[in-house]
Amino acid sequence: MTTAKHTPRKAFLIVDDEPLARMELTQIVRDCGYAVREASNTVEALSILEADSDQFMGLITDINMPGTRSGIVLANHVRCIWPHIEIIVVSAARTPLNGELPERVEFLNKPVPPSRLVSAIQSSSQH
Template structure:
């Protein structure tokens, strides 16, 4: 039996976060959630393993999703990074190596396919 792909969803909007977690869980992923970058960093530092980070860009606190993505890629290089925003047009130069940007609104079907494709290429 293959293990489930673990995904950390970082989204400050509670309803969107709950919906995203539920949908990705329904697609067969092992999903954890964080409301902001600081919470996400604590989860990563706890030793919990993830194959993918799916993070919003604009969040409250002293670190946004792009800074979180850069930190995660530098500390845990194998983790795939998917960044989303409905307010910013993120360019590839803003992302860590192999990071992917998906604008809001997005289809969770597309996100699930993207996570699977990234995991297969790992």
């Protein structure tokens, strides 16, 4: 009898308050072979990261979120606390101002073409 050797899969955390947008992003990331966790707001996202940040290699977050913390605030917080996590920020509503996002963050306009997201994911996995 052979035993399968399990290698830990790195995961992406998808944060978007719009269920359909979150579902679409999740499917693209899963199609790239990564595990995915989802959050519908920044408070939920931080709770997930605080519980087990080591499983995540990437974060994909929308800018506009319910509550007091935007995706930009989340991106800056994640970069400070968990610098190993690569970050992709998306938005249909606005483009971040110069200097709003931390270093090493890719911004994509929604709707995100799947090929563009795949390219950003592949780029982040090489860091």
